[in-house]
Amino acid sequence: MDLRETGKISLNLFMYKCFVLATVLSSVSSIKVTAPSEINAVKGEDVTLPCSFASSSGVTSSMSATWSYTPSDGGIRQTVFFFSAVPHPPSQERFRERIKWLGSPSRGEASIQLLNASLADNGTYTCAVKNPPDTHGNPAQITLTVTPKKVTIRLSEVMVLLLFILLPSAVIALALLCRMFCPCCAPRGAPVAGQGYHSSIEVTERDMYGYKPPVQKQKTTTCCDMYFTDSEYEEDEAHYHHAPHRKGEGMEESQC
Numbered sequence: 001m002d003l004r005e006t007g008k009i010s011l012n013l014f015m016y017k018c019f020v021l022a023t024v025l026s027s028v029s030s031i032k033v034t035a036p037s038e039i040n041a042v043k044g045e046d047v048t049l050p051c052s053f054a055s056s057s058g059v060t061s062s063m064s065a066t067w068s069y070t071p072s073d074g075g076i077r078q079t080v081f082f083f084s085a086v087p088h089p090p091s092q093e094r095f096r097e098r099i100k101w102l103g104s105p106s107r108g109e110a111s112i113q114l115l116n117a118s119l120a121d122n123g124t125y126t127c128a129v130k131n132p133p134d135t136h137g138n139p140a141q142i143t144l145t146v147t148p149k150k151v152t153i154r155l156s157e158v159m160v161l162l163l164f165i166l167l168p169s170a171v172i173a174l175a176l177l178c179r180m181f182c183p184c185c186a187p188r189g190a191p192v193a194g195q196g197y198h199s200s201i202e203v204t205e206r207d208m209y210g211y212k213p214p215v216q217k218q219k220t221t222t223c224c225d226m227y228f229t230d231s232e233y234e235e236d237e238a239h240y241h242h243a244p245h246r247k248g249e250g251m252e253e254s255q256c
Helices: 003-028 157-181 205-209 223-242
Strands: 032-034 038-042 047-049 052-054 064-071 078-084 086-088 099-101 112-114 123-130 140-147
Touching: 032 123, 038 047, 047 140, 078 099
Parallel strands: 038 140
Antiparallel strands: 032 052, 047 112, 064 078, 064 123, 078 086, 099 112, 123 140
């Protein structure tokens, strides 16, 4: 056999082996796992981490899904959930009783739910699925960002109803108070100070004489007026006691 023919046979055999290996690898690595790259949540909420997969072969009872968590500060990756025929809850105290299985292998779903999310849950969650003979495939990663809860005020129907009732009542009460205590808000036709109030059967000077008596303005008494009034009263009293009483003067005795 010629050396040239021997080399040609060896080359063909090598190419055939490469083709078979590529075919086997493609069939083994045909599983595809997908998930959103980022998810935002608010502290205290229940967060769903979706994960779906597509396998070249039918889903068998050997199908398994593994969820792992890497902290945002770059800590060590740790497995937080595992599914193989039945869910296996996490054993870590941090995630214990906080992860719920939402997957459905027959529909190609391997999602989980994180209950009562906290700021410490920020990080990267990785979903890896195997379905023999499809045991190789790139896992999907989700970056979870949990933010503090914002304080919001929501007006319920009861609050809105109370607002529509109390607001007009407050306005009416304020208007009545202003009308009672504020002089500038007095109603027209109200009696002027100093004239008093007259009933409908009382006869006034206007009814008797046909004219309206002038309104006398009341003078405000000052401290000086009170001082001079007291001085005049004391002088009159002193003069009455010291002046001699004449006969027949003074007050006559009552005949009663």
